[in-house]
Amino acid sequence: MMPISRPASAVQWARAFVLPALGRVSRAVDATAGNGHDTLFLAENVGPGGHVYALDIQEEALEKTRARIEAAGLKDRVTLLLRGHQDLDRLVEAPVDAVMFNLGYLPGSDRTVTTGPETTRDGISAALRILRPGGRLSVVAYTGHPGAREEAVAVAGLMGGLDLKEFNVQKMVFWNSRGDSPELYFATRAGEDNG
Numbered sequence: 070m071m072p073i074s075r076p077a078s079a080v081q082w083a084r085a086f087v088l089p090a091l092g093r094v095s096r097a098v099d100a101t102a103g104n105g106h107d108t109l110f111l112a113e114n115v116g117p118g119g120h121v122y123a124l125d126i127q128e129e130a131l132e133k134t135r136a137r138i139e140a141a142g143l144k145d146r147v148t149l150l151l152r153g154h155q156d157l158d159r160l161v162e163a164p165v166d167a168v169m170f171n172l173g174y175l176p177g178s179d180r181t182v183t184t185g186p187e188t189t190r191d192g193i194s195a196a197l198r199i200l201r202p203g204g205r206l207s208v209v210a211y212t213g214h215p216g217a218r219e220e221a222v223a224v225a226g227l228m229g230g231l232d233l234k235e236f237n238v239q240k241m242v243f244w245n246s247r248g249d250s251p252e253l254y255f256a257t258r259a260g261e262d263n264g
């Protein structure tokens with residue numbers, strides 16, 4: 070799993086959560102490609118026959134993601150989509166084993182282009198529709214930048230309202246941080262592959 074020699078970051082926790090849903094021929098989605106770190110993580114773990122779909126609304130993000138996966142020799146396993154994740158279930162082959170949402174803005178870029186409450190809610194709903202039984206979805210919602218709290222509230226409402234018979238949902242925060250802790254939501258679809 071994850072080396073615990075130092076405190077894990079939000080994205081490391083998210084990766085540790087989705088990892089058990091990935092196997093030798095898996096399908097995964099990075100719903101917010103950004104700089105491509107999560108896309109690379111997924112590409113490394115879907116197996117040689119697996120596939121990753123990486124979505125972002127910014128060309129710049131997809132260029133950075135492309136460069137990262139090419140450098141790792143994994144470009145054949147990844148489809149880059151210049152599309153909003155709200156259309157996710159119409160853009161990728163279903164079902165999928167794992168989906169990651171890392172919300173907010175592209176680090177090192179224009180901070181005014183961020184994910185937003187409505188599109189995020191639609192995107193997560195679309196992702197949950199195509200998650201296989203036993204599949205895992207992670208959301209890292211930040212609370213520090215303008216608009217972030219509203220988005221975190223929207224995510225909390227959606228995840229909290231999911232039917233317990235269909236999804237098992239956990240929330241995690243960095244409890245002793247000095248404020249503005251990211252909020253992590255982890256959903257697993259119920260079913261035979263829950264192992």
Ligand SMILES: C[S@@+](CC[C@H](N)C(=O)[O-])C[C@H]1O[C@@H](n2cnc3c(N)ncnc32)[C@H](O)[C@@H]1O
Nearest residue numbers: 101102103104105106107125153154171175184
């Ligand atoms: C925090 S970054 C993601 C970081 C990324 N996962 C990584 O590993 O580097 C958030 C990204 O979401 C993208 N974004 C904003 N709205 C979006 C939408 N509706 N659909 C897909 N991506 C979106 C932004 O352009 C930005 O690149």
